[in-house]
Amino acid sequence: MSAHDHPKAIGGSLLDRSMLMLLALFGVAAVVMAYRFFAGVGPVSNMTDGFTWGIWEPVNVVVFTGIGAGAYSVGLLCYLLNKGQYHGLVRPAVLVGAIAYTLGGSSIMIALGRYWNSYLLPWVPWWNLSSALLEVAICVIVYVSVLWIEVLPSVLDGAAASRSPRWSAIGKTWGPRLAKAMPYIIALAILLPTMHQSSLGGLMLIAGPKIHPLWHTALLPTLFLVSCLSMGFGAVVALVTILNLTWNAKHDPKLFADMSKVNAGMLLFYVVLRVADVAWSGKLRFLALDFPTFLFVAELALFLAPALMFLSPRVQRNKGRMFGAALLAVAAGAAYRVDAYLTMYRPAGWTADGKPIAAGWNYWPSLGETIVTVGMAAIGVALFIFISRKFPVVVVEDVRAHTTVGSGPAKAVASR
Amino acid sequence: MRISRRDLLKGAAVAGATTALAGTASAREAVEPRPEAVGMLFDATQCVGCRACQTACKRANKLPVDLETGETGGQYDAPRDLNSTTKNVIKAVEGANGPTYMKQQCMHCVDPSCVSVCMMGALHKEGEGKKKIPGERAGTGIVVYDKNTCVGCRYCQIGCAFNVPKFEWFDAFPLIVKCELCRHRADPKQEGLLSIANPACCEVCPREAVVYGRREELLAEAKRRIAAAPTRYQQHVYGEKEGGGTQVLYLAPAGVSFTQLGLPELPDRSQASFSESVSHAPYLHGVTPVALYLGMAALIARSRKKEEAAEHREEGK
Numbered sequence: 001m002s003a004h005d006h007p008k009a010i011g012g013s014l015l016d017r018s019m020l021m022l023l024a025l026f027g028v029a030a031v032v033m034a035y036r037f038f039a040g041v042g043p044v045s046n047m048t049d050g051f052t053w054g055i056w057e058p059v060n061v062v063v064f065t066g067i068g069a070g071a072y073s074v075g076l077l078c079y080l081l082n083k084g085q086y087h088g089l090v091r092p093a094v095l096v097g098a099i100a101y102t103l104g105g106s107s108i109m110i111a112l113g114r115y116w117n118s119y120l121l122p123w124v125p126w127w128n129l130s131s132a133l134l135e136v137a138i139c140v141i142v143y144v145s146v147l148w149i150e151v152l153p154s155v156l157d158g159a160a161a162s163r164s165p166r167w168s169a170i171g172k173t174w175g176p177r178l179a180k181a182m183p184y185i186i187a188l189a190i191l192l193p194t195m196h197q198s199s200l201g202g203l204m205l206i207a208g209p210k211i212h213p214l215w216h217t218a219l220l221p222t223l224f225l226v227s228c229l230s231m232g233f234g235a236v237v238a239l240v241t242i243l244n245l246t247w248n249a250k251h252d253p254k255l256f257a258d259m260s261k262v263n264a265g266m267l268l269f270y271v272v273l274r275v276a277d278v279a280w281s282g283k284l285r286f287l288a289l290d291f292p293t294f295l296f297v298a299e300l301a302l303f304l305a306p307a308l309m310f311l312s313p314r315v316q317r318n319k320g321r322m323f324g325a326a327l328l329a330v331a332a333g334a335a336y337r338v339d340a341y342l343t344m345y346r347p348a349g350w351t352a353d354g355k356p357i358a359a360g361w362n363y364w365p366s367l368g369e370t371i372v373t374v375g376m377a378a379i380g381v382a383l384f385i386f387i388s389r390k391f392p393v394v395v396v397e398d399v400r401a402h403t404t405v406g407s408g409p410a411k412a413v414a415s416r
Numbered sequence: 417m418r419i420s421r422r423d424l425l426k427g428a429a430v431a432g433a434t435t436a437l438a439g440t441a442s443a444r445e446a447v448e449p450r451p452e453a454v455g456m457l458f459d460a461t462q463c464v465g466c467r468a469c470q471t472a473c474k475r476a477n478k479l480p481v482d483l484e485t486g487e488t489g490g491q492y493d494a495p496r497d498l499n500s501t502t503k504n505v506i507k508a509v510e511g512a513n514g515p516t517y518m519k520q521q522c523m524h525c526v527d528p529s530c531v532s533v534c535m536m537g538a539l540h541k542e543g544e545g546k547k548k549i550p551g552e553r554a555g556t557g558i559v560v561y562d563k564n565t566c567v568g569c570r571y572c573q574i575g576c577a578f579n580v581p582k583f584e585w586f587d588a589f590p591l592i593v594k595c596e597l598c599r600h601r602a603d604p605k606q607e608g609l610l611s612i613a614n615p616a617c618c619e620v621c622p623r624e625a626v627v628y629g630r631r632e633e634l635l636a637e638a639k640r641r642i643a644a645a646p647t648r649y650q651q652h653v654y655g656e657k658e659g660g661g662t663q664v665l666y667l668a669p670a671g672v673s674f675t676q677l678g679l680p681e682l683p684d685r686s687q688a689s690f691s692e693s694v695s696h697a698p699y700l701h702g703v704t705p706v707a708l709y710l711g712m713a714a715l716i717a718r719s720r721k722k723e724e725a726a727e728h729r730e731e732g733k
Binding site for chain 2: 037039040042043047048049050053108112113114115118121127128130134137183184188191194198199202203204205207209210218220221348352359360
């Protein structure tokens with residue numbers, strides 16, 4: 001894939017059957033969310049004072065943004081290491097990032113008890129800089145804006161090629177201006193995720209006695225940072241493979257193999273860090289025939305499996321196997337994150353030999369919580385489809401098979 | 417991308433400066449108890465479980481009753497634990513010599529996790545919050561709540577090792593609920609302690625099982641009691657050191673451990689100190705993000721220029 005491949009708007013029907021299904025899922029979730037604003041968080045969720053974040057924080061924020069970190073991973077490769085061949089992946093990755101982070105942020109607004117006070121968050125004098133959550137909140141607010149600014153070139157390209165002279169003028173003036181400012185925006189788009197993805201791990205440092213010792217470590221920020229990169233790379237490969245199957249998006253096996261080798265490095269680095277940390281801090285004694293050990297081993301296996309697959313030439317040559325490995329890489333990071341936030345969290349803490357201390361609280365997500373999470377994911381997919389149909393985001397294999405918006409003046413004239 | 421000697425030198429200079437700064441960025445210092453700090457001492461050998469404090473707390477804080485219906489009818493205010501309508505609760509542990517009663521409420525930690533994590537300082541030590549609130553005086557160490565800066569994120573509940581802050585789950589406009597040491601019952605006309613706070617539970621306790629006072633004096637009193645009757649007590653004051661120290665201190669009878677009473681085993685270092693040290697270290701007081709941003713912006717701008725130059729050359733062919 002050379003830097004000269006240009007993304008095209010996919011076009012096609014906006015309201016096909018899959019789109020209607022996604023919107024229906026979101027519609028149900030919207031009803032639950034609306035009800036929450038009248039009745040409180042309790043009636044729609046199984047959250048309690050013991051399990052106060054349920055799945056909304058660990059899944060909607062921590063896992064969604066891990067998937068959205070594809071923008072960060074590809075950005076690092078593309079801009080910092082100056083691997084121009086990855087340019088074609090930037091727009092879809094950034095769009096997924098923008099959507100995932102927006103949904104993460106919106107989910108928080110649903111989960112916040114006193115959401116109306118959150119307008120105060122930008123007021124710097126009241127910032128408590130000791131709070132990892134404050135840092136995450138501020139970083140995510142800024143980063144969402146940065147990501148949408150990064151999506152803008154697609155929109156402006158689309159506008160520049162528009163038939164309406166007014167849109168076309170806007171696109172032609174602002175496109176180049178934005179291009180000039182881009183390096184300073186991209187630098188932010190790399191700095192901010194570095195900060196908040198590690199802070200997402202740092203968030204759980206304070207919960208020391210409540211998190212199983214195999215998960216609670218000073219390396220939480222590092223492990224979260226590494227796992228967001230492995231999730232991000234995996235998400236981009238999985239995404240482009242799906243786009244290739246549905247819209248004939250350009251799929252360059254060589255490029256994916258190269259990128260996935262980097263990902264294999266990330267996944268292995270995670271495993272080495274995790275195991276070395278457990279061994280180094282004398283926590284091997286917590287390994288036993290029990291549920292925490294099972295989860296610990298399962299997580300490591302989830303990280304190791306895609307790493308080994310990515311390194312195997314047999315997998316690298318096969319689109320399907322690569323897709324499977326990429327999904328595993330996403331699942332690995334997701335599992336680690338949910339375990340650290342929820343599965344291995346016990347409000348009354350753990351005994352000195354790693355057994356949970358009994359408390360009156362139990363948790364399993366309610367139907368309402370699950371519906372909100374699924375609905376948020378659904379509207380995310382719907383947004384992605386909508387934007388890539390209308391604006392040039394995806395690089396397609398064969399331009400002629402597809403339509404028109406943004407594919408250049410000649411095309412636009414022909415389709416008039 | 418070719419790397420020139422000048423780039424290498426620049427890189428080395430940045431790396432060197434960063435390392436030097438990393439060395440000087442020290443861990444966050446431990447918070448010491450404030451000399452004027454107030455708190456409570458609960459002596460479990462004295463409590464007979466009358467629950468007068470529970471009722472007084474509800475009345476003083478205008479909290480609704482927590483009704484349980486008995487089998488033969490009749491309703492009782494019988495909270496089973498701290499909750500959004502109960503800031504103070506008495507629990508019982510069955511032992512060889514009959515039950516031991518345990519009083520639970522906010523511990524008013526010396527270095528509280530909830531204060532460390534609260535985004536805009538809604539939970540803060542009195543008079544030491546981010547926002548200046550009239551009428552608050554610094555130094556009492558009471559952990560108070562300001563609903564106007566609370567966004568209801570519930571991170572305090574994740575952080576608190578004692579599971580004290582509670583949330584109004586079934587309310588469209590919920591609050592965080594926890595003991596604030598009846599600071600609102602302080603009498604400004606009084607001298608001394610009662611001008612700071614006046615916990616209703618301590619006021620009504622018929623056996624002085626729970627008393628209000630300066631933390632320093634309460635700690636001395638607790639040690640005096642242990643020394644006077646060494647066979648009667650556990651040889652330990654819970655809260656002197658646990659989790660960096662608490663302003664509510666506990667004495668337990670011999671033969672009943674503090675964990676049986678529901679108090680967690682905690683290291684002497686506060687979780688806030690650990691968490692803040694680990695989180696802040698890589699930031700080097702804000703130098704890292706700025707350096708990282710400038711470095712990356714320069715790098716990206718440069719590689720873009722090179723790319724454009726290369727494209728022009730190609731087009732020129």
